[in-house]
Amino acid sequence: MDATGDRNMREKALTIDGAELHLVFDDDADLLIMLAPASNILFPPFAENWLCEPLRILFGQPIYPRFVLRQSTKQSMNWVRPSPVWPRQSKASALWQGPKQLSDRDGFWESYRRLLSYITCGHDPKGVPIWEANRRIQFYIEVIQVACGSRWVC
Template identity: 40%
Template sequence: MSQIDRLTPFLLGPVTIRCPKMALLARDLEPPLAEGEGEFEIVSEREFRYRMTGLPVDLKHSLHALNRERDEPYEPLNRFRLVMTDADGKEWMGGWTAPDVDPDGDQWVLTGTCDSLSTGVQAPATGEGGAEARFLIPRNHSAAIIFRRFVRSDAEGGGVSAVRTIDVLGNPVRFAFDSETNVLSISAADTPDLPAHAAENWFGEPLRILFGQLAFPRLVERRFPDGQSMLWVRQSPAWTADSTWTALWSGDERFTNDADFFALYSGLLTLIARDAEWESHTITTFYEEVIQSAQGSRWVMALTLASSIEGLARRLVPEGTLRTDADQAAIDSLVAHIEEWQGASRLKDTALSAVKR
C-alpha cells in the first residue's frame, strides 16, 4: 500500500481527529503558547479548524507572544504552530495559525483555522524517493470526462485501465484516475530534473493552465530513499464555471485528442521544471490571477487580463529584442528626423518612443 493511501479517510470532510495532546508552539527555543487537549476537524475540502483546552506553560511569555502577534500581524514568524498527538499516538502538525484565545475559566480555550494537516510515516527503505499528488476532480466538470477517457494503459493491446505514463525530461510521470472517487493521481520518482520536494507542487501547475481552474493537490506524499514519507492533507479550492473560458485546453477535440493533451501537459511541466521556481511559475501565476479575476467585476477582469497578456508577451519577447524583419537603418533615419523637430517635447518623446519600439 502506498503511504499516501493512509490519508484517504481525510479526503473529504467532515472528519474529526480527537487529540489527547495538543500544543501551540511559539518561535524556536521559546516555551509553547499553551498545552492541552482538544480536536482537529477537517470541515470540508477548503477548511480546517481546531479547538484546544489547556493552560500556558509560561503565562508571562504567552501573553508577550500573543501581544507580539497582535501588534505585528504581518510578520509571519509571530504566528504559532499547531502540533497534536491523536488517540492512537500518531503525531500530526496543523501548520501556522493565529488562534482566538478565551482565557476565562479554569483553562484557556484556543480556537482557529489552519491551512493543512501533515504527518510523517516510516516504511522499509526502498532506495528511491519520489512525489505523488492527488487532486479532487469535480464530477460535473469536463476534466472528469477527459481523464476518464485519456488515462488508460499505454501497453500494446492493454485496453482501458486507470493508469497512463508519459515522459517529461526523460523521466516517467505516472497518471492514475479513480472514476469512482474522481481522484487524479500524478507521481514521479525523485530525479535532478523532477526533485520530489518541488515536483509535488509542479504537478498541479499545468492543470491550472489547461483547465482554467485553481487545481491544487488535496493529498501529497514526499517519499525519501530511507522509506520515510511526509504526508499532507491540503486545501482544495472549488472549481467554478466563471473561469472556464480561461482554459488553454479547449476546442472540438478536447474529449478525443489524448495525444495532444499529454504533449501539452508534458511541455508545460518541462517549462516549469527547467525554470525550477519554488513558487508557481511566472506563466502559471498569470493564469492564476486571470482565473481569480473571473469571479470579480468586468473591470477587474479586463485589467488583469491585459496585464497578464503584457507579462506573457514580455517573456516571449524580452525587452530590447529586435524584430528580424525590422529595417534598422530606416528606424535610425526616422529617429534622427524627429529629433531635429523643435515642437512640443512631450509629443516628440512619445513619437521617438513609438518609432524605437
C-alpha cells in the first residue's frame, strides 16, 4: 500500500475481436484479475481457460485461473483452484524473452491480444468451439512441461 493506504493497482483494457477484456494488476497482493463480460468471442465455460493460454505461452509457465466465477441469470458457480509453482526450468520455453521483455508493455499486450484472438477462433468442423487447446497451443504447453523434465526428455 502507498502512504495514503490505497492499494497499488493498475488497470488495462483490451479489445479482442470486438470483445472487451479488463485487467486489474494488484501489485500488493501479487494478483492479475481478468474480467471478461460474456460476448460472442469470450463466453463461459471456454473463456476461463482461453484467457490464460496466451500467458502460458508468453511466460513459458503453467498458468491457470486460480479463482473462477461463472454467472448466468439464474445461478452462479465459483471455485478456487490450486496454483502451480513457476518452475525456472521452463523459462527457456517462454515466447516473451529478450532485452525489452521488461520494458515493452505495449508489445507484450499486443502479443497477448493476438494469441488470444487466434485461440478464440478455434472451432470444430460443425462450428462448435473447441474445449481443449488447439494442436499448436497444446504442443506449446507440452514443450513447457517437458522443459521441467530432464535433458533426456527434451
